Amino acid sequence: MPCDVTVAAEGCRFGAPEGDCLAQAMEIARKIAGNDRSAVELTKQAINRSCEIMGMGSEPEAQMIRGT
Secondary structure (H helix, E strand, O other): OOOOOOOOHHHHHHHOOOOHHHHHHHHHHHHOOOOOOOHHHHHHHHHHHHHHHOOOOOOOOHHHHOOO
């Protein structure tokens, strides 16, 4: 799934039609929602911590990844 997210984000950033971006985002959200809630929460915490350690806390891409 990480590749799916990267492809979707890049497509939207470089002018893919808005409807396509929304459809891709919804498909990714369905995949995430299909996982165990605890696993998703722990993964998000790990991503947030990694971004903090790498000093990416305020960059726009980090905010997109972290959902802030």
